[in-house]
Amino acid sequence: MQVHIVGAGPGDPELITRKGARLLEEADVIIYAGSLVNPALLTMAKTGAEIHNSASMTLPEVIAVIEQAVQADKSVVRLHTGDPAIYGAIQEQMDALDKKGIRYEVVPGVSSFLATAAALKQEYTLPGISQTVIITRNEGRTPVPEREKLRALAAHQATMCIFLSISMLDEVVRELIAGGYPETTPIAIVQRASWPEEKIVRATLQTIVEEIADKDIDRTAMIVVSHCLGADYELSRLYAPEFSHGFREGNQG
Structure with missing residues (x-):
């Protein structure tokens, strides 16, 4: 080849x-x-x-x-x-x-949405919080089907990794809130995940636009919106002492 x-x-x-x-x-x-x-x-x-x-x-x-x-x-x-x-x-x-x-x-390669999770030291799929990750972008010069617009996807309340949209953050926030995310929903923006100049900003949907105003965040940044960010969650059953699976017999006592 x-x-x-x-x-x-x-x-x-x-x-x-x-x-x-x-x-x-x-x-x-x-x-x-x-x-x-x-x-x-x-x-x-x-x-x-x-x-x-x-x-x-x-x-x-x-x-x-x-x-x-x-x-x-x-x-x-x-x-x-x-x-x-x-x-x-x-x-x-x-x-x-x-x-x-x-x-x-x-x-294949390591996607930036995964490097972003590593930078945040965050699992996107926490039991009882979110078991779905939506990879998407806001509509810009490239159109987005109506059923895939941020407002529609926000109804799922899943973890969302939003590419190519940092320059439209005001609009992104408006669409997410209009779609059902509370204003208090955690959001993180990671610029150049895994690069030496990596930059992380954490806030809520209500405060993020103000938070990044003086941070010199450019178009290479990833937006993560998720209730997983800083959430209390159920422990995974996979490692629970009483949980049996193909490689371990659980302790039922």
Whole structure:
């Protein structure tokens, strides 16, 4: 396989998978999402590797570079931030490669919503609080189906990880409250989770806009809304002494 679409992870170069790192080290041609991928990852590239920053490239230009590399029998890594399946715009690239008969492999990565949980030292799925995680975004230039708008999703009262929406925080808060979250619902904003300059702001829906006003939070931030944040919760049955499962007999005494 000559072409690999690789998840770079959330930012920390050590959070790329071992397979992703190996492919990056071996690649003859690297096309990386320069507006998001940590440039420190490019230090893994071998001497002489051809490197393209896709931030200023169009889809046809990206596909042309891949096609030329394949024709020259070179290996290609298309490096996307986080996991490429989440807001990675890879479907259109894969469809274009399919039309040209170019085979490829997708290598998953650690998504920023998971790195955000690690930064917050927070489990998203606490017993009795929330057992569902909704990954979504607010509507902007990219439309969102009516049934998936924040106001509709808020009715579930689940943990929500909201991508690509920090510049619309006022609107996000209004929609969440209108959808049913109390104003006292905890919210956390994590900018550049796993990067050296990681920044965390915690507040409630009622206070978050004011809290981040002077924090220089930019578009790379993740919004987490959840009753799990700082909640009292039931302990997991998995580790309860009296709970039996396939690997342990519970103590019924």
